[in-house]
Amino acid sequence: MDPTDKDCLRQLDNLLAAGNQAWLFGAGISLTAGIPLMEPLTTRVLTLAQQDDDKRIKPVLDAVKAELPDGAHIEHILSHLGDFAAIADRLKSKEVTVGKSSIKLDDLRQWHAKILSWIAQTVRWGYVPKNKSVPEKIGAAGAPIVSVDGHTAFASALFNRSQAGVAERRRAVRLFTTNYDTLLEDALSLGCFPYWDGFNGGAVAFRSHRYGEEEPNSGYRAHVIKLHGSIDWHLGKDDRVWRVRDGDLYPEKSARVLIYPQSTKYLATQRDPFAAQFDLFRRTLSSQAENILAVCGYNFGDEHINQEIELALHRPDNKTTVLAFSVEVNGVLTKWQDMPWSKRLYIVTESGLFVGKQGPFFPPAPKTTKRDWWTFAGVTKLLNSGAEACVI
Secondary structure, three states: OOHHHHHHHHHHHHHHOOOOEEEEEOHHHHHHHOOOOHHHHHHHHHHHHHHOOOOOHHHHHHHHHHHOOOOOOHHHHHHHHHHHHHHHHHOOOOEEEEOOEEEEHHHHHHHHHHHHHHHHHHHHHOEEOOOOOOOOEEOEOOEOOOOOHHHHHHHHHHHHOOOOOOOOOOOOEEEEEOOOOOHHHHHHHHOOOOEEOOEEEOOOEEEOOOOOOOOOOOOOOEEEEEOOOOOOEEEEOOOOEEEOOOOOOOOOEEEEOOOOOOOOHHHHHHHHHHHHHHHHHHHHHOOOOOEEEEEEOOOOOOHHHHHHHHHHHHOOOOOEEEEEEOOOOOHHHHHHHOOOOHHHEEEEEOOEEEEOOEEEEOOOOOOOOOOOOOOHHHHHHHHHHOOHHHOO
């Protein structure tokens, strides 16, 4: 192997073994676990709306979706529904026109909560959409189809590998995720890795971390920070955020805290946990020490997250290096390759490794399959075996 190429692999291994590192995960890491991406999740929710006893909800959701740009998914639909609720709340009539229907505020609120419940059920028990080779699979409370195996393998690789310096980490690894599922938390618990998530308690826990507060600096191997909420987060009648087991009737709930809210009055009471989560993300990116942000399963479709990364790396004193695992160099990554800080951008794709604009290094051999080291399973192999083993 060429010495220059070998040095690139050594740099990749060093980044993955860094003592000060954070990860950003998206829906892609849970796809093989039986949890759908946004498009099939949206389709599933619209199907449940069609089957609901209230026959008004599906036409209204279709009308909302028709008003949104192509590619809009269930988060966008929920936000738009929340906007309509905010408008209705300001009007004397307490109702708005959506499509061809006049809808009362109470109905909008009930439908919003119902959609959140459908999302939570789908994510909790799993859903695999039908395609050419796989029949549709629908998980249920008595027959879940979600697997935690990929997440437990990753957690084991991240915390049990024997590379030099890893055991002497000075701080916990921060695991940021846009996913609603609990697979990261479950995998850490199954691996006996203590973690902090901003809550105190046991099976029922209360949100103790507040915006602006510091994270704990000892006692944990990982900090799990859910940027878009979780299927087991609820807003209580007392305005506290609770982490609650599925099916529990207590504490009394006013809403399910699940989706990152837009700036509407309707969702104003839910802002604090999300503001605190993004504050932790911002502070991690702004670290004055050498810092690694590894990205996996995230398609760079959240403009807020992308802007936070860009703003941080634009600062002259910032020392964060971004290690992006992506099937290809997409539009956002292409833009970042032209940034002054692109020398701190590593992109691992099916076509090879890019360092800034340079690359691809280690492209797959002609007439062979594409490299899979950008996938969640591929990253796990990288952590376990090292980069050189993944390019042989």
